[in-house]
Amino acid sequence: xxxxxxxxxxxxxxxxxxxxxxxxxxxxxxxxxxxxxxxxxxxxxxxxxxxxxxxxxxxxxxxxxxxxxxxxxxxxxxxxxxxxxxxxxxxxxxxxxxxxxxxxxxxxxxxxxxxxxxxxxxxxxxxxxxxxxxxxxxxxxxxxxxxxxxxxxxxxxxxxxxxxxxxxxxxxxxxxxxxxxxxxxxxxxxxxxxxxxxxxxxxxxxxxxxxxxxxxxxxxxxxxxxxxxxxxxxxxxxxxxxxxxxxxxxxxxxxxxxxxxxxxxxxxxxxxxxxxxxxxxxxxxxxxxxxxxxxxxxxxxxxxxxxxxxxxxxxxxxxxxxxxxxxxxxxxxxxxxxxxxxxxxxxxxxxxxxxxxxxxxxxxxxxxxxxxxxxxxxxxxxxxxxxxxxxxxx
Amino acid sequence: xxxxxxxxxxxxxxxxxxxxxxxxxxxxxxxxxxxxxxxxxxxxxxxxxxxxxxxxxxxxxxxxxxxxxxxxxxxxxxxxxxxxxxxxxxxxxxxxxxxxxxxxxxxxxxxxxxxxxxxxxxxxxxxxxxxxxxxxxxxxxxxxxxxxxxxxxxxxxxxxxxxxxxxxxxxxxxxxxxxxxxxxxxxxxxxxxxxxxxx
Numbered sequence: 293x294x295x296x297x298x299x300x301x302x303x304x305x306x307x308x309x310x311x312x313x314x315x316x317x318x319x320x321x322x323x324x325x326x327x328x329x330x331x332x333x334x335x336x337x338x339x340x341x342x343x344x345x346x347x348x349x350x351x352x353x354x355x356x357x358x359x360x361x362x363x364x365x366x367x368x369x370x371x372x373x374x375x376x377x378x379x380x381x382x383x384x385x386x387x388x389x390x391x392x393x394x395x396x397x398x399x400x401x402x403x404x405x406x407x408x409x410x411x412x413x414x415x416x417x418x419x420x421x422x423x424x425x426x427x428x429x430x431x432x433x434x435x436x437x438x439x440x441x442x443x444x445x446x447x448x449x450x451x452x453x454x455x456x457x458x459x460x461x462x463x464x465x466x467x468x469x470x471x472x473x474x475x476x477x478x479x480x481x482x483x484x485x486x487x488x489x490x491x492x493x494x495x496x497x498x499x500x501x502x503x504x505x506x507x508x509x510x511x512x513x514x515x516x517x518x519x520x521x522x523x524x525x526x527x528x529x530x531x532x533x534x535x536x537x538x539x540x541x542x543x544x545x546x547x548x549x550x551x552x553x554x555x556x557x558x559x560x561x562x563x564x565x566x567x568x569x570x571x572x573x574x575x576x577x578x579x580x581x582x583x584x585x586x587x588x589x590x591x592x593x594x595x596x597x598x599x600x601x602x603x604x605x606x607x608x609x610x611x612x613x614x615x616x617x618x619x620x621x622x623x624x625x626x627x628x629x630x631x632x633x634x635x636x637x638x639x640x641x642x643x644x645x646x647x648x649x650x651x652x653x654x655x656x657x658x659x660x661x662x663x664x665x666x667x668x669x670x671x672x673x674x675x676x677x678x679x680x681x682x683x684x685x686x
Numbered sequence: 687x688x689x690x691x692x693x694x695x696x697x698x699x700x701x702x703x704x705x706x707x708x709x710x711x712x713x714x715x716x717x718x719x720x721x722x723x724x725x726x727x728x729x730x731x732x733x734x735x736x737x738x739x740x741x742x743x744x745x746x747x748x749x750x751x752x753x754x755x756x757x758x759x760x761x762x763x764x765x766x767x768x769x770x771x772x773x774x775x776x777x778x779x780x781x782x783x784x785x786x787x788x789x790x791x792x793x794x795x796x797x798x799x800x801x802x803x804x805x806x807x808x809x810x811x812x813x814x815x816x817x818x819x820x821x822x823x824x825x826x827x828x829x830x831x832x833x834x835x836x837x838x839x840x841x842x843x844x845x846x847x848x849x850x851x852x853x854x855x856x857x858x859x860x861x862x863x864x865x866x867x868x869x870x871x872x873x874x875x876x877x878x879x880x881x882x883x884x885x
Contacts, residue, residue, distance in 0.1 A: 307813065307814040307827060309814055309815070309816040309825060309827060310816065311756075311816055311817070311818045311821075311823065311825065313821075316816075316825055318814075318827065333823065333825075449711055449758075450710065450711055450714040450716045450721055451703060451708040451709065451710055451711060451714070451721070451725070452708065452709060452710075452711045453707060453708060453709075454703075454704075454707050454708055454709045455707065458707060532755075535707070536707070537732070588735055590732070590735060592732070594705075594706070594707060596704065596705040596706075596707065620734065620735065621733050621734070646732070646733060646734070646735050647735070648735040649735075658753065658755040658760065659755075660755050660757065660758060660760075660785065661757075661758070662728065662758070662785070663758070663785045664737070665743075665755060665760060665785075667753075
């Protein structure tokens with residue numbers, strides 16, 4: 293058991309704790325600035341501290357209420373996850389655009405880094421997403437195979453993940469336009485790790501007075517390894533990731549935006565895959581859809597069964613139906629999204645999507661390797677489901 | 687070759703495990719045919735989203751309760767008592783459930799450790815927590831100064847018996863600037879989060 297104590301008058305609003313192997317990291321959102329700290333919990337040593345410019349997203353999160361405001365936009369780290377056992381993947385602002393970068397113990401803002409030559413940072417740039425956005429990683433990194441143990445708190449599993457560093461990472465990008473639009477972009481963790489390791493076409497840009505950074509444009513790394521979706525803008529679009537699977541709850545209307553194969557016969561679909569989902573639009577549309585039953589939707593980004601599944605049917609074309617598969621599971625073709633008429637982005641990362649054929653009757657969701665945990669609300673406590681929306685402050 | 691594979695449960699299991707990105711655990715002693723059957727049924731359940739088993743966990747439903755799922759353990763942290771102004775979200779009671787593995791309930795005769803329930807009241811203002819069941823570690827983040835009108839600890843037996851490490855955040859007045867090196871830090875007399883509390 294490990295206790296982490298915050299000293300001083302730090303006004304705490306939200307935290308994001310993650311463990312990977314011997315490291316534990318905490319990103320604290322506060323009025324004084326966001327603080328990213330990482331410890332080697334086996335020794336108790338702090339191995340990484342970031343002093344970040346102000347970012348303030350006051351976020352109150354529970355399983356039912358999630359309200360978000362954006363006060364200030366001098367940007368730094370928005371969100372983070374572990375890329376492998378000792379590398380953090382950060383989503384940051386770089387030159388007015390969103391970018392991925394990595395950081396390892398000892399390299400960020402200075403602890404224990406003087407004995408080694410600091411490598412040049414590398415930025416994987418995003419397309420021209422509106423910068424007034426909030427970013428949240430969704431991931432469910434698997435434990436290292438060797439860390440499973442019959443004596444541990446967990447079950448003694450007969451099988452363990454072959455590669456704990458593999459899996460999917462989802463990044464939620466909510467653009468604070470009116471109406472707010474939320475994008476969801478998926479990457480494979482192992483592919484991101486490889487991109488940060490290997491050399492590729494990039495430019496060298498000055499960063500600070502004496503330092504330079506490698507910058508890789510989106511077109512040189514992103515389209516083939518990403519998958520973009522419009523997500524319902526409501527924060528109640530619960531998302532859970534575990535390994536290669538991503539689970540969420542959607543209405544049939546929302547599911548039909550993900551794949552027309554999920555179109556229900558009695559629903560009039562008027563929006564194509566290029567447009568934002570209907571609930572990203574007018575409030576009355578949202579109200580009409582708010583009481584619709586929710587269905588469990590699971591994305592599976594495991595490349596192996598997908599590759600085998602795709603080997604038999606012909607590849608989809610622009611003029612043919614984009615989905616293939618039977619029943620409530622479809623393999624969906626690449627689709628594109630447009631950022632408020634600014635830039636069209638196509639992601640070609642393959643995935644398979646399964647929609648539960650009956651309403652799930654859940655208010656929230658969690659997913660692990662073998663179980664789906666649905667949160668049901670008793671009728672006498674909450675007789676209706678409420679949805680909250682992001683509103684601009686000005 | 688196909689015939690050879692069709693008649694070998696071990697070969698089929700190897701292929702199925704590879705396609706699911708899994709490997710056999712070194713301590714596994716379940717026969718290959720049983721594992722193969724379990725794996726295929728589990729995969730089919732994921733592909734159709736038809737549950738093979740359902741259990742109900744009673745959870746507290748309020749805005750102060752937080753939930754975490756790590757590995758096969760589901761946990762909730764909830765306050766023993768809400769403050770008078772409903773502004774004390776400190777969670778002090780933590781409950782853990784171990785969930786079934788393999789996508790199925792254990793077969794008859796198989797040892798199961800499912801649905802164990804542990805209770806932990808740690809007697810401090812926890813604002814967030816996380817854990818890693820595969821390493822048997824549990825992290826609590828404490829924020830001093832929160833309104834503390836919660837009931838006194840009811841059972842600290844488990845908490846007191848566990849080895850404890852305290853990780854400290856940098857003092858708030860140092861986080862606006864690039865963090866000093868360890869040497870500078872020591873010279874300035876700041877506490878730096880490197881100490882391990884003795885048991």
